[in-house]
Each structure stands twice: as structure tokens, then as C-alpha cells.
Amino acid sequence: MNETSPQGRFAAMFAAPQQTPSVARRIAWVVIPCVLVTLLAWPLRDMLDPANTAMLYLLAVALIAMRAGRYAAFIAAFSSTALLDFFFIHPRFTLTVGDMQHMVTLIVMLAVALIIGNLTVSLQQQITAAIERERQSQALYQLASQLAGTTSLEQVATATRQFLQQAQGARSILLMHRNNALHPVEPEHHLRSGLQSAAAFAALREAQKRPLFDEPRYWLFLPLHGSTYVRGVLAIDFGEANIASVNVQQTLYEAIAALVAIAVERLHFVEVAQRAQLQMTDERLRSGILAALSHDIRSPLTVLYGMADTLAQTALPPPALDTITAMREQALHLNNMVSNILDMAKLRAGNVRMNPEWQPLEEVVGASIKLLGGALALHPVKVLLPPDLPLLKFDAVLMERVLCNLLENAAKYSPPGSTVTLAAQIEGDMALISVCDAGSGFPPDRLDKVFDLFERGDAESSIPGVGLGLAICRSIVEAHGGTIGAENRNGACVTFTLPLGEPPRIELDERDE
């Protein structure tokens, strides 16, 4: 036994369906059996009843139908009826029929010949189709099991290309959709003309197969359907092959494209899972570091601040008292900076758990002002909240961070004694909250940049800070579905918005006392 390679077997399976014989052969197939039957029956013409001779002709018609197709069978049916009439039915050598009985013979024979021919051809076609289907599904099975073992897009592309090359003599190119462009997976196998690229894009956009005749080559572009969107395109270059045979097998190519799409999809999800795993590990590491940092920096800061504060309580000569007060303030600054850095790291990492609740803005405003305490000692804060301001939905702790940062900034960048104004108003479906100071304002050319990470109004300023406060404000406000902006009115003004939404209904108790 001569074992062929798997690819060789595919080739055999994919050999185009049995070629229909040429016209000359088909004529020969009609003529020869009819003539043979006539020659065979002629010596027996006086012994056999014409009805029995008709049987021989029917046999010939069945044979012709099997080998030469439907039309040949029809022609054979008519011509053998004519031959029977001409040679075997009296009067011989004419097409006239003397006996009425023979007329019946001829008509039945013609009818039976036509039916036999037709049935035989249909049966033949069904068998051929079944064999073909069997071949295709076996081939697809082989391709599927090859693709199942792939671990990278390159392997998918190579397996598909080799398969189509050996089975069909066609060249395939796997193109993946990335950043609004189609990239060949194997760089050395790529599209060569604008026409081809355009067709590939059309297949991608419309998520439908696209044939292309790019003189003199015939192409087929098949979209690779993922679960959510089209992930890429399988381009098949059939060369100058027989277009008809390609068209016949379009469903086969669609099935191949589906197999490739499944392999691509599987690889995509493997990658997603791996990335998620990596991110999780990363996240755990990061929060571990943050927690450690937060504890290890806070402890010495607490000591430093507490000791300075203890000393400041004792009776010290004025210069020493000034020094110790300054030390205490610096420790507090350092603590705020550490807090901001940790906050930013947490917000960036996206592991801040929001706890938004409906509440009056007034409360968090009061809490922020109280929390800042000493930092606002030289700046009276004017709070202008409309009495009918509805409840807003926000995370109180985070909103306190926003207000504290804004108020602290306002106090830091405006002259001592000047008023800081915190105001709120309703505009459309948003609440507008602004914090304004009477300082020199933001540099006009960088108004849109002050919320960027590590951006400071004046980079060389002697006022301490690392430019994190406003970036944190933006992150928090945006997490609440609002926006934040800076402008200069009579000083620096930061305004942010919070969506109003629909506060829950409140039923107040009676005033019955």
C-alpha cells in the first residue's frame, strides 16, 4: 500500500468533482451503445419480439445516463426509440408503424427510457455530492484539529496557508484588524495592490465575503467573525484558477474562514485571560507597596509632627518657637503630599471604591473647612450655597478631598487676609460648584493644563506642592460624571460640575410639638 502524506490526502479529497466528459466523448457514449445494441439485436430480429429488443435499448440508455449525463440520456432515449422503430418494427426501414401494438411498445419504451435516464442521472449526482461533502467535512476536520493546536496568530496563518496551498493550490493571507488597519500576520505574505486592500476592507466593514477579479488573478476575501466584531480578513488568492470551480466551493471557503475565526477568537481570549491575570498580580503588588509605604511614611511623620507640636506647647524663647512651629507646618505639608501621592496612585490604579450617597453639599463643605483648620486661618471662607440646592449624589470622602485641595490651593496662592469664596448654583441638569480666590490667578496660557499630572501653575514657584492636587480633583470629579475647569475672574477660579440626577423622595415628619 502506498501511504500518502496527510497533505496528499487532502489534495486527493479536494480534487475538483468528477469532470463532466467532453462533447465528443459524450457523443461517442450515445452513439456506441446504441449502435452495439442495434448490431447485436439485428441477427435476432426474427426471434425476438420488438418489446424484448426494447429492453436491450433501455439497458443501453441506463448505461449512457450513468456515464454521460442527463442530455446524453435524453438523446439516447429518443434515438434508440427511433432505431427500434426503423430496424425492428414492421414495415422495416421506415419510421411508420403498422401494428397498433407496436405503437404502444414504442411509446412505453420512450417514456421508460426517459424516466430511467433521469433517475440514474439524479442518483449519480447525489452520490457524487455526498462523496464531495464527505471529502469536505473530512478536510475541514483535519484543518480544525490543526488549528486547535496553534498557540499564536502566526501558527494559525501558517497552518491555513499550507493547507490551502496543498489542497487547492491557492495562496492565503491572514489579515488582522488593529488600529483601524489590516495587518498581515506573516509580514512576508501581504496584499500587493490597492484593489486588493480595498476589497479586504470592504469585507471587514460589511462583514461579508468579497470576491475580486484582479486581472488575471481571482481572489476571495472572507471576514473572520468574532463574538463581538469582525477580527480580521482571510484573503485567498486562487491565481488563474478555474473561477467556476472556486464558485462551486464557496461554502467550503466560508467554513474554512469560520474555523480560522474560531482559532483567532480563542487566541484572543487566551490573551485577555493572561493579561487579566498579570494585571491582578500587578495590582496586588501595587496595593501591597502602597499600604506599606503609607504606613511606613505616616509613622515617622506622626512622630515628627507630634513632637514638634509637644515642643510648641512648652515655654520657648520666640526664635525657637518660630522654628518649631515651622517644623510642625513642614511635617504637615509633607503629610499632605504623601496623602496626595497615595490618593493619585490609588485613583490611577482604579482601585478606589466609590461610595456615592445622596447628601447635602453643605455638610461636606463644612467638614472640609473644619478639616483644613489652620491652613485657612488667614483666609476667611465665604460660602454661598443656594437654600434650595437639592441633595447631590457623591462620595463624601472623595468630595472632601476635592474641596480640601481646592480650598487649600486658594489659600496658598492668594494674599493673606483675602477672602476665598465657595459658591454653588444650578445650571441645566448640573450643579456648578466653584472655589475662587483673590490671588494673581492661573497663568493664562496654561489654563487647560493645570489639571494635568505634575503640572503646577508656576513651575518655579516657592510655594510647596507637587502639582497633584488639581489632578486628583479632576480624577475624582470625572469619576462622578462631572467636569472641571479653571478660569481667571478676580483671581483663580476652579469650577466643577456634578450631575443633579433624581434625588430620592424625602417624607419629613410633622411639626406637631
Next chain:
Amino acid sequence: MNENATILLVEDEAQIRRFVRTALEAEGHHVLESGTLTHGLEQARQSKPQLTILDLGLPDGDGIDFIRELRTQSELPVLVLSARSAEAEKIRALDAGADDYLTKPFSIGELLARVRALLRRNRTDSAAAETSLRFGTVEVDLVRRQITRSSHIVHLTPIEYRLLCAMLANAGRVMTYRNLLRAVWGSAHIESTHYLRIYVSHLRQKLEDDPAQPKYFLTETGIGYRFQY
């Protein structure tokens, strides 16, 4: 008001213990130190202090377990020291029975004020229930259920009055949302924090000089409220 008390300080950082001790001793208190939870519990049992200052981040266990353990034996007030942005931890400590918390780093003035409030609370608890209470220009007559502000009668709704009483009864302590809601509305309503917030704002409007910058009905953002006077 300078009554000497014995204060137990459970904190693993020696330097923090040092300045806290200095500050407390300057006020005339007697300070017991402890670097671990186990030792702390032992001292609480033996020396019967009037107040415990507890750091939640101790090496030999969870400070919250310490509070639970302590609460099985005594009503000893507990002031918790904790890092900022650890609201969940603070709430757990307060729900476990802690009375107040201080966020690190804290000023000596703030620490002493909290200690004073808790010690005073402890004393009023043991004394007979007071019949009237005064803060700022407000006077609350608990027997006649009458509130006056600058000698003018202030009307409160029944819920407002219940809330006021709950807060006065816990003066100097931090009340979590959950505790206040349970005390005023009952345990079926411990999720309705917006109601609580609205009623607190009513109390502020009626009893505070500047409701936006309250002096008595203080907000502990993300945790609850504290009545302080």
C-alpha cells in the same frame, strides 16, 4: 477641670508613645504604656484605667478584636488612632465599640480635647442623668423637652428631638450612621443615610450659628457624626 486619670496607651511605635505620654502627663494624667495587644488587654484588666488610646495597626493582632474583647468586660472608653483613608477600618472599630478616633498625624491639642471629652463623658455616665444641658446659647431641658436658643423657644419635630437626644446622650463620641439610624429610626432603616443627613442639617439650621460651618454637630466624613461641646 483637671482631674487626674489613668490612661492606657496601646501603640507599637515607641516614639509616638513618648510624645503622647509627655502630653498626657503634662495634663496631670497617669499613663500606662503597652506595645502589644496581649499586654494591653492584661493591663486593662489589672490596672482599671479610665481611658484607652489604641493604635489599630499593631503587630500582634487586629485592634478591632481588642475592642470586642475589652467590651465584654468593661465600658472603658476607647480612643482609636488610625491612618487617613481607612474609613472602613474606623467604622469597624466604632461599630465594635470604640468611642472616638484620631487620624494620624494628630495635633496635641486635638488629642487632649478628645481625651477630655471622653473622660467627662465617663464621669457624667456614672453621675445621675442630667436634667438639662447647655451648649453655646442653646439650652436643652430634658425633663420638659424644651429647647431654647438665646432664650427663644425652638420647635423641633419628634424625629429631630429624638436625633438631638441620641447625639446629646453620646456627646464626645463618634456615632456612625448605622448607630444613629438605629437609635432614631430603628434597625429597619440603617441604610437610609440621606434621611439622617437631612435631619442633621435641620438641627444645624435650628441650633447652629452658621449651619455651613457647625461648631457642635460635627461631620465625620464617610463615618458619621459627633456632638461636641
